[in-house]
Amino acid sequence: MTGTVVIAGAGPVGLFLASELRLAGVEAVVLERSPKANEHTIGGTLHARTADLFDQRGIMDTLRAGKPPLWPRLHFASYWLDLEPYMEDEYSLLLPQQYTEQMLEAHAASLGVDIRRGHTLTGLTQDADGVTVTVEGDDGAYELQAAYLVGADGADSAVLKLADFDVRETGPRWYGLLADIASVEGEWHAGNYPGGQFAVIRSPHEGGPSRIMTLEFHEGLDVPPADQPVSLDEVIASTERITGRTPVLGEVQWLHRYSYRTREAENYRDGRVFVVGDAAHLHVAFAGHGLNTGLHDAANLGWKLAAVLAGRATDALLDTYDEERRPVGHRACVFTQSQLSLLTQGEHFDVLRQLFTDLVKLPEVNRHLITTVTDVRYAVDGAEKDDAHPLLGRPVPNELVRTADGKPTALAEALKAGRGALVDLTGGSAGLPATEGRDGHLDRVSLAPAEGVGAVALLVRPDGFVAWAATAETGTDGLESELRRWFGEAAA
Incomplete structure (x- = not known):
């Protein structure tokens, strides 16, 4: 079996996934049917959570150099929501999508990603050992052998059709x-x-x-x-x-x-074939949720594929991609489809809009609509419990990634390289185990206590999500099982 991952689609999602794989040392080939890069703006909204993600990989400054304006407004079915109380965490950047694509393609190329434009995936077969794809390129048809195939090829996904994923269309x-x-x-x-x-x-x-x-x-x-x-x-x-x-x-x-x-894949995985972005969850383009949700699909899947290919994790880790991301994609589909309902003209819908006019004025409703898609919490072990630490399953707080004056911390260095981190927030007294047996994919990081974090130690995954959190009372309870689950057994 080759260790290569083939990705269909050189849009932002496919390019970012390929970069994530290369960060972890995995060979990635991107097949793009269009002979040239996108030169026009189809979408233009980059969410704060995606800016955080790009910051963690050290690539956001390229986009900020163009000084994209902050968009202080967000609409839900043409009702304007009040973003002002949440601008620190829930802003959007007005950024034409082709600029994001250009940055991501340059980033992927710098990491050694093999990007093949004008190459169309026309067939695939898979077995227990890998995937064989048929490609129509400049010089005719050829075959590629891969360990895994990922469809990042958008609304008209060839991968979705050729692999015969079960899909559900609604609305x-x-x-x-x-x-x-x-x-x-x-x-x-x-x-x-x-x-x-x-x-x-x-x-x-x-x-x-x-x-x-x-x-x-x-x-x-x-x-x-x-x-x-x-x-x-x-x-x-x-x-x-x-x-x-x-x-x-x-x-x-x-x-x-x-x-x-509106279309959703019933499962984001079929054996050795995966779908991400619009290939997995397709909905009308309101507020940029498609692009941003897709980029986080890529962040979730990339490091997991790399861990399995390196032998650090079992195949079961790949099932967590569907478990974690499909609820997020479904939420985005429901969120956008409900807006179509509110926008529909007619007497019955006019009554509904009258009610919604009052509801949207309530601060709790306003915040819920702003954060419904972007506020993600994965159901990692214990996260659903009432007494679970509030950071468990959520993105690591930005104050642990950068200092008050904007300088990257040791955690930022680990995430930039696509590694996870075991973070000591006590200055060395948290009693955390050594990480030498997981060198190369897990760093040991010591940071000063951070106000408001409410933890003495954290285990942060390569995608920036907290997999384990400890307080002074809990100590290291549960750490070893989470280390094995997300980072495999320590090497002898």
Whole structure:
């Protein structure tokens, strides 16, 4: 069996997963059917949790160099939520997706990832020893042998279809268009219309294009076939159906169509084949949850694949990917699909919107809607108990990763290298065991006590999540079992 992992899809999720594997010394081949990188903005929201993740890997500064603006607002079905009380932890960055992709591709290339553009995965077979994939490349068809295959190939995932994953589709079909146009005459109200949603976003740069965004979601949609190119007439027709007005448009610079239903894979793993991102959980693009959820899929899966390939963990570790990430993907799907329901026009839905107008004013509801998808807690052993430490199963606090003046701590150095950490927060008196038998994938870190953390020691996984937490009262109870579960047996 080869130790290579093949990844279908060179979007942000596939590129980040490949980088995670290379950090751990695993060979990664990325197959991308498009011959060139994305040059246009499909999405543009990067969540705070993803910025934290990129900070842990030491790659966020590249994106911050462009000074992306903070977006202090978030909408739920066109109800604006109040982000101000939570901006420290729940902000969003307005960052065109192609810039994120460019940074991640450069990061992957610097780590030695084999990125093959214009190479399309056309077939796969798997057995107990590995996966064989058939690829159509520049010079014809060829085969690749791999230990594992990951589908990061988006809404039209070939991996999802070829591996015959069971999927569940729910809710209405949606049909949307993005159009970058040199000019759009007149003033246009952005928001809800009887026929759907419509917006014109003017370029902040003089002479820059305006973007038209349409979204229709009702029964009986007549959606053009996927292989039919998008036309200006299609954009005009969609605008007329939604708004009742005929737009006067200038020269077209770029057009994009998307049309699906909410879809979830019933399991994110089928033997040696995995799905991540939109291939695993597809929903309408509200608030950037698809991109950000997918990037965290990659962070969760990468180090686990590496641990199994290195012989440090059993196959059971890979099952925790589905156990931990599928509930998060499902939550994102429910969150976005419920917005489609609230946006639907009609007497019964108008009554529902009247009720929701009052609910969204309540601080508890406001916070719940802001954090429903982004506030992740994995059900690691004990996390579901009422007396569990509040950090268990959650991302490690940022104050342990960087000092008050922004300098990286020893924990940051471990996470940047894709390793986990056993963290002593007492200055050396926590009584933690040595980690020499797990050198290379687990660091021993000593930090000063941090106010508000409420722990004397932590076990932090390579994806930045806390797998074990101790107080002065609990001591090292349960540590050995968690070390074995996430980091394998110590070498003799």
